[in-house]
Amino acid sequence: MSLRGTTFLESVLQTLKRAIELGGYPEEVYEILSRPQRIITVNIPVRMDNGKIQVFTGYRVQHNNALGPYKGGIRFHPEVTLEEDIALATVMTFKNSLNGLPYGGGKGAIAVDPKKLSKKELEELSRGYARALAPFIGPEVDIPAPDVGTDPQIMAWMVDEYSKISGHNVPGVFTAKPVILWGNPVREYSTGFGVAVWAREAAKKLWGGIEGKTVAIQGFGNVGYWGAYWLEKMGAKVVAVTDSKGGVYNPNGLKLADVKAVKDKTGTVMNYDASGTRKITNDEVLELPVDILVPAALENVIHRGNANNIKAKLIVEGANGPTTADAEKTLHSKGVWILPDLAANAGGVVMSYLEWVENLQWYFWDEEETRNRLERILLDTFNRVMNRWSKLGTSQVTIREAAYVEAVDRIYNAMKVRGWI
Ligand code: GLU
Numbered sequence: 001m002s003l004r005g006t007t008f009l010e011s012v013l014q015t016l017k018r019a020i021e022l023g024g025y026p027e028e029v030y031e032i033l034s035r036p037q038r039i040i041t042v043n044i045p046v047r048m049d050n051g052k053i054q055v056f057t058g059y060r061v062q063h064n065n066a067l068g069p070y071k072g073g074i075r076f077h078p079e080v081t082l083e084e085d086i087a088l089a090t091v092m093t094f095k096n097s098l099n100g101l102p103y104g105g106g107k108g109a110i111a112v113d114p115k116k117l118s119k120k121e122l123e124e125l126s127r128g129y130a131r132a133l134a135p136f137i138g139p140e141v142d143i144p145a146p147d148v149g150t151d152p153q154i155m156a157w158m159v160d161e162y163s164k165i166s167g168h169n170v171p172g173v174f175t176a177k178p179v180i181l182w183g184n185p186v187r188e189y190s191t192g193f194g195v196a197v198w199a200r201e202a203a204k205k206l207w208g209g210i211e212g213k214t215v216a217i218q219g220f221g222n223v224g225y226w227g228a229y230w231l232e233k234m235g236a237k238v239v240a241v242t243d244s245k246g247g248v249y250n251p252n253g254l255k256l257a258d259v260k261a262v263k264d265k266t267g268t269v270m271n272y273d274a275s276g277t278r279k280i281t282n283d284e285v286l287e288l289p290v291d292i293l294v295p296a297a298l299e300n301v302i303h304r305g306n307a308n309n310i311k312a313k314l315i316v317e318g319a320n321g322p323t324t325a326d327a328e329k330t331l332h333s334k335g336v337w338i339l340p341d342l343a344a345n346a347g348g349v350v351m352s353y354l355e356w357v358e359n360l361q362w363y364f365w366d367e368e369e370t371r372n373r374l375e376r377i378l379l380d381t382f383n384r385v386m387n388r389w390s391k392l393g394t395s396q397v398t399i400r401e402a403a404y405v406e407a408v409d410r411i412y413n414a415m416k417v418r419g420w421i
Contacts, residue, residue: 005303005304005324005325005326005327006324006325006326007083007087007300008083008084008087008088008299008300008321008324009083009084009086009087009090010325011087011321011323011324011325011328012087012090012091012321013034013090014325015325015400015401015404016030016033016034016090016094016404016408017030017034018401018404019401019404019405019407019408020408022392022397022401022405023405023408023409023412025408025409025412026421028421029408029411029412029415029421032064032415032420032421033063033064033090033093033408033411035086036061036062036063036064036086036089036090037062037063037064037065038061038062038136039059039060039061039062039082039086040059040060040061040062040133040136041057041058041059041082042057042058042059042060042129042132042133043055043056043057043058044056044057044058044110044125044128044129044132045128046121046124046125046128047124048121049118049120049121056110056111056112056125056128057110057111058108058109058110058111058129058132059080059082059085059108059109059110060074060106060107060108060133060136060137060142060144061082061085061086061088061089061106061107061108062089062104062106062136062142063086063089063090063092063093063104063105063106063107064093064104064105064411065104066104066411066414066415066418066420067096067097067101067102067103067104067410067411067414068096068101068102068103068104069102069103069104069138069139069140069141069142069143070089070092070103070104070105070106070141070142070143071092071096071101071103071104071105071106071142071143071144071145071349071352071353072088072089072092072096072105072106072107072108072144072145072147072349073088073107073108073144073145073146073147073148073150073348074107074108074109074110074129074144074145074146074147074150074154075088075107075108075109075110075147075148075149075150076109076110076112076113076114076148076149076150076154077109077111077112077113077148077149078111078112078113079111080109080110080111081111084109084299085107085108085109087299087321088107088109088147088320088321089105089106089107090105091105091320091321091341091342092104092105092106092107092349093105093407093411094342094403094404094407094408094411095341095342095343095345095346095349095407096349097407097408097410097411098342098343098346098381098385098403098406098407098410099346099349099350099377099378099381100377100380100381100410101349101350101353102353103143103349103353106142106144107147108129108133108144108147109147110125110129112125112149113149114149114150122154123157126154126157126158126161127157127158127160127161129158130157130158130159130161130162131161131165134161134162134165137162137173138162138170138173139170139172139173139356139359139360143172143173143174143175143352143356144158144173144174144175145174145175145176145348145349145352146176146222148221148298151222152176152177152178152183152187152188153178155174155175155176155177155178155181155183156177156178156181158173158174159171159173159174159177159181162174171359171362172356172359172360175187175351175352175353175355175356175359176188176348176351176352176355177355182355182358182359183355184351184354184355184358184364184365184367184370185367185370186351186354186367186370186371186374187348187351187352187355188222188226189226189229189230190226190347190348190350190351190374191222191223191226191227191318191345191347191348191351192222192223192224192225192226192227192228192229192230192318192347193226193230193347193371193374193375194344194345194346194347194348194350194374194378195223195226195227195230195231195294195296195316195318195344195345195347196227196230196231196233196234196236197230197347197375197378197379197382198316198339198343198344198378198382199215199231199234199236199292199294199314199316199339199344200231200234201379201382202314202316202337202339203236203291203292203314205386206313206314206337207291209235210231210234210235210236210292211235211236212235212236212237213236213237213291213292214236214237214238214239214251214290214291214292215228215231215236215237215238215239215240215290215291215292215293215294216238216239216240216241216249216285216286216288216290216292216293216294216312217238217240217241217242217285217294217296217318218242218247218282218285218286218293218294218295218296218297218301218319218322219242219243219294219295219296219297219298219318219319220241220242220243220247220259220260220263220269220296221243221296221297223296223318223319223345223348224241224243224294224296224297224318225260225263227294227296227316227318228241228256228294229256231292231294232256236292237253238253238254238256239251239252239253239254239288239290240254240280240285240288240290241254241256241259241269241285242269242280242281242282242285242297243263243268243269243270244268244282244297245268245270246268246270246279246280246281246282247269247270247279247280247281247282247285248269248270248272248277248278248279248280249277249278249279249280249284249285249288250274250276250277250278251276252276254272254277255274258272258274259272282297282301283306286301286302286306286309286310287306287309287310287311288311288312289311290311290312291312291313291314292312292313292314292315292316293310293312293314293315293316294315294316294317294318295315295317295318295319295322295323296318296319297319297322298319298322299319299320299321299322300321300322300324301319301322301323302315302322302323302324302327302331303324303326303327304324304326304327304330306327307326307327307330307331308330310331310336312336313335313336313337314336314337314339315331315336315337315338315339316339316344317338317339317340317341317344317345318344318345319341319345320341320345321341322341323338323340328398328400332398337399338398338399338400339399340398340399340400340403342400342403342404342407343381343382343385343399343403346378346381347374347378350374350377350378351370351374354370354373354374384406385399385402385403385406388402388403388405388406389402392405
């Protein structure tokens with residue numbers, strides 16, 4: 001328990017326990033799913049530009065593979081811990097199951113601030129990580145992808161390193177690669193697209209549609225930016241965005257393309273200056289008078305200290321684990337809908353799955369066909385979660401708990417027929 005209440009891992013395990021009770025699954029399911037199958041720690045030496053060796057510690061947590069190869073991103077962030085990586089890997093197991101993918105869950109991490117490395121140092125570190133993990137990953141074993149602090153260029157270095165070790169090109173070992181290296185153009189925006197699709201579908205149920213609804217977004221990286229882009233395209237009004245330094249708010253709506261241009265040029269949306277727009281902090285953005293709030297940065301930002309100040313009726317978790325378990329209780333009792341990470345941000349991994357299928361066949365769909373396939377899978381998950389939620393009782397059970405029951409069901413049945421339980 002931290003000052004902010006439950007830790008991310010504690011929140012995940014609490015929800016798992018509750019889902020097992022709600023679904024009537026045996027206690028053994030908790031015994032197995034409450035810890036990862038394998039944790040790999042690697043120490044990667046990198047020759048820095050100053051000529052000295054620096055050793056970076058990295059992890060790969062392989063949580064559960066009852067449904068297929070482990071799948072999940074790699075995070076580069078100075079504050080990552082093994083406990084956080086375990087929580088993230090655990091969520092991946094449920095996210096992949098919930099969305100009907102033939103995957104188990106995994107997650108990797110390196111404690112590093114990638115912004116402080118030169119391009120050459122970053123490449124060395126990425127290749128070193130792929131080399132160290134090569135015996136434990138592969139298209140049939142464990143398929144990493146980007147997460148916070150990593151991107152398609154890093155995937156390209158890693159797939160190149162893994163391919164050199166294998167002696168031939170292996171496109172399906174990492175996903176979210178550059179398009180030229182067997183990626184798919186939809187992957188760049190797929191997580192944000194999924195956030196917007198989930199918001200749109202929930203808004204239809206809550207208000208009859210998303211048109212004109214106001215949105216505040218915390219985080220303006222890949223998920224936050226593309227989430228804003230697609231939400232706006234679907235008719236919502238984005239009034240506030242922040243990045244790690246802070247952000248901007250205009251109750252009449254922001255000109256997204258201009259905000260993005262300022263971010264690209266100066267490194268932060270804070271430098272965006274237009275009439276009617278004021279600066280806000282990362283705490284303020286969560287408490288604005290908006291209809292929809294999208295936390296799309298890091299975990300535990302909505303906690304018991306600020307849950308009561310949140311005014312949005314719909315929270316869409318672009319980030320993994322932004323809401324603590326105790327904050328969720330408070331918000332649920334006030335009738336706030338929280339679309340949980342394993343559902344709302346699954347566009348990324350669902351699209352990774354489609355890219356992986358393309359890679360295994362060396363056959364590629366065009367952008368529109370890929371996006372339609374992605375949307376179909378997301379809508380199917382949305383309908384299953386909503387059905388499960390109404391069956392379990394919307395006032396007694398949160399959307400997250402309903403999604404966990406739906407996810408655990410597939411994993412439980414797979415473990416049962418395999419003879420694990
Ligand atoms: N890092 C993303 C997630 O948390 C994507 C994972 C993937 O594409 O494998 O879902």
